[in-house]
Amino acid sequence: xxxxxxxxxxxxxxxxxxxxxxxxxxxxxxxxxxxxxxxxxxxxxxxxxxxxxxxxxxxxxxxxxxxxxxxxxxxxxxxxxxxxxxxxxxxxxxxxxxxxxxxxxxxxxxxxxxxxxxxxxxxxxxxxxxxxxxxxxxxxxxxxxxxxxxxxxxxxxxxxxxxxxxxxxxxxxxxxxxxxxxxxxxxxxxxxx
Numbered sequence: 645x646x647x648x649x650x651x652x653x654x655x656x657x658x659x660x661x662x663x664x665x666x667x668x669x670x671x672x673x674x675x676x677x678x679x680x681x682x683x684x685x686x687x688x689x690x691x692x693x694x695x696x697x698x699x700x701x702x703x704x705x706x707x708x709x710x711x712x713x714x715x716x717x718x719x720x721x722x723x724x725x726x727x728x729x730x731x732x733x734x735x736x737x738x739x740x741x742x743x744x745x746x747x748x749x750x751x752x753x754x755x756x757x758x759x760x761x762x763x764x765x766x767x768x769x770x771x772x773x774x775x776x777x778x779x780x781x782x783x784x785x786x787x788x789x790x791x792x793x794x795x796x797x798x799x800x801x802x803x804x805x806x807x808x809x810x811x812x813x814x815x816x817x818x819x820x821x822x823x824x825x826x827x828x829x830x831x832x833x834x835x836x837x
Contacts (some may be wrong), residue, residue, distance in 0.1 A: 684827030699725035742767030
């Protein structure tokens with residue numbers, strides 16, 4: 645793991661630890677008309693057929709919750725990785741952006757700290773080796789949970805499985821991948837009461 649990724653993951657861990665220590669008035673809130681912004685670190689596991697090594701990347705996301713249980717989110721992730729082909733030293737810069745529908749699952753208690761959700765979306769996955777590049781459509785689905793530390797701050801953990809529909813030679817074919825993400829979310833705005 646590169647030094648930049650290691651330092652970034654350390655920063656996420658420090659922020660998460662401080663948030664847990666300050667968790668006093670937590671509780672999931674009604675997210676109607678709320679903006680959610682935040683950063684994330686993700687572990688990306690690619691299928692063997694992709695010829696891309698698993699990677700750790702960083703990203704940002706922004707969402708608008710237009711109703712209490714419905715929202716739309718834009719996520720952009722960046723990572724560096726290598727090929728799995730032996731006798732080759734090809735490195736890749738990978739980028740993935742997605743537009744997702746967020747569905748907040750119903751909570752049994754209004755004052756709970758946990759807010760589970762489902763994600764469904766599509767986007768683009770870009771791979772650049774320096775000599776060649778390709779971009780292809782991805783379709784994804786998954787879920788996660790927010791752990792509210794305050795009404796405006798939450799830790800967020802999610803997992804997504806997605807399918808790469810590539811035809812270009814870098815990397816070729818159709819294959820699946822899985823992302824595990826951890827990050828923070830800040831909430832702005834909200835319905836006027």
